[in-house]
Amino acid sequence: MSIRTLDDLLAEGVSGRRVLVRADLNVPLDKQTGDITDDGRIRAVLPTLGALVEAGAKVVVCSHLGRPKGTPDPQFSLRPVAGRLGELLGAPVHFAEDTVGDSARSTVAGLTDGQVALLENLRFNAGETSKDEAERGAFADQLAAFGDAYVDDAFGAVHRKHASVYDVPARLPHVAGRLVLREVEVLSTLTSEPERPYVVVLGGSKVSDKLAVIEALLPTVDRLLIGGGMCFTFLKAQGLEVGTSLLEEDMVETCRNLLERSSGKIMLPVDVVVADAFAPDAAHDTVRVDGIPSHRLGLDIGPETVAGFAAALSQAKTIFWNGPMGVFEMAAFAAGTRGIAEAITEADAFSVVGGGDSAAAVRALGLDESSFNHISTGGGASLEYLEGKALPGIAALEN
Ligand code: 3PG
Numbered sequence: 001m002s003i004r005t006l007d008d009l010l011a012e013g014v015s016g017r018r019v020l021v022r023a024d025l026n027v028p029l030d031k032q033t034g035d036i037t038d039d040g041r042i043r044a045v046l047p048t049l050g051a052l053v054e055a056g057a058k059v060v061v062c063s064h065l066g067r068p069k070g071t072p073d074p075q076f077s078l079r080p081v082a083g084r085l086g087e088l089l090g091a092p093v094h095f096a097e098d099t100v101g102d103s104a105r106s107t108v109a110g111l112t113d114g115q116v117a118l119l120e121n122l123r124f125n126a127g128e129t130s131k132d133e134a135e136r137g138a139f140a141d142q143l144a145a146f147g148d149a150y151v152d153d154a155f156g157a158v159h160r161k162h163a164s165v166y167d168v169p170a171r172l173p174h175v176a177g178r179l180v181l182r183e184v185e186v187l188s189t190l191t192s193e194p195e196r197p198y199v200v201v202l203g204g205s206k207v208s209d210k211l212a213v214i215e216a217l218l219p220t221v222d223r224l225l226i227g228g229g230m231c232f233t234f235l236k237a238q239g240l241e242v243g244t245s246l247l248e249e250d251m252v253e254t255c256r257n258l259l260e261r262s263s264g265k266i267m268l269p270v271d272v273v274v275a276d277a278f279a280p281d282a283a284h285d286t287v288r289v290d291g292i293p294s295h296r297l298g299l300d301i302g303p304e305t306v307a308g309f310a311a312a313l314s315q316a317k318t319i320f321w322n323g324p325m326g327v328f329e330m331a332a333f334a335a336g337t338r339g340i341a342e343a344i345t346e347a348d349a350f351s352v353v354g355g356g357d358s359a360a361a362v363r364a365l366g367l368d369e370s371s372f373n374h375i376s377t378g379g380g381a382s383l384e385y386l387e388g389k390a391l392p393g394i395a396a397l398e399n
């Protein structure tokens with residue numbers, strides 16, 4: 001890879017220099033309290049930030065949070081993230097109340113060597129995500145004015161052609177941070193030389209989100225295990241009735257076609273947990289997939305499916321997992337996701353967990369993160385990497 005790294009930048013010396021770091025601090029927040037419910041993405045960027053602080057840089061961090069519409073929206077403020085980042089770094093983080101305005105300018109100007117500032121949400125500015133090159137460029141000019149060098153450590157956003165990801169590196173000396181490097185290193189072993197059998201587990205709600213990656217993976221993997229909400233469209237494609245389960249009617253034909261072309265590599269659930277409603281206290285039972293009642297919906301894979309998937313995983317030498325197997329946030333429908341996660345940790349395999357939701361599930365279920373070889377911080381980004389797509393944020397670092 002012809003990409004310069006944080007170590008190259010540190011070797012040049014960064015003491016007293018302003019270093020603009022693009023991080024992905026897009027963490028889940030509790031809808032009621034606004035508290036950070038999973039700080040994994042904040043912790044993931046600490047190695048890069050810590051190294052810059054130690055080297056005496058003036059560190060200016062920027063990130064998006066959620067999907068505000070190009071204008072300030074208090075529910076998406078990064079302020080709580082500044083607090084948590086400060087706790088984890090063990091030093092206060094100076095928070096700018098805007099991204100490139102007066103507050104940002106004075107906050108950056110006030111930094112002394114080894115101090116850290118966090119700018120307000122990048123997406124409070126229309127230029128960040130604009131499709132118009134000139135509008136994005138104008139915003140990138142304002143951001144680039146805050147740095148003498150740029151570090152991309154926002155792996156979760158490298159698939160976005162956004163100002164802070166794509167246009168800023170064209171304006172400043174640029175390097176990849178520790179997290180981006182590690183993510184790319186791990187994912188490249190999956191695409192180039194996975195030790196076999198290579199087993200992929202996919203879940204989550206929509207087939208349409210995963211279609212491209214399924215297409216790309218089918219020739220490469222030895223087995224593809226499908227659970228989560230998206231399994232019902234596949235079951236329908238097999239001619240089964242799925243009650244009121246999540247169903248993408250317009251994908252049924254596509255799924256039928258994938259099943260036909262998969263040479264038996266795709267494994268689907270044989271039993272599921274069905275409920276009367278999408279609610280934590282809904283009445284529920286386990287049924288065979290050919291016996292889903294017409295008025296009930298499937299919210300998790302069943303125990304026999306977990307056993308079958310676990311048996312396939314126990315043979316694997318390489319595992320990639322993206323997407324929960326059921327509604328793990330509700331205790332009654334968490335057993336499938338937990339069972340698969342445990343089977344992955346028990347396998348004697350190189351295991352990679354991809355994505356926001358599956359990574360959050362690992363932590364929410366209280367599983368030991370260190371029993372996986374790698375937990376990616378990027379959901380969409382890791383899938384697009386595995387699809388073989390060019391990632392704008394990585395391409396920008398290569399130039
Ligand atoms: C994510 O959570 O997937 C990343 O932070 C990217 O966010 P986005 O999908 O809103 O661009």
Ligand code: MG
Pocket residue numbers: 379380
């Ligand atoms: Mg996303």
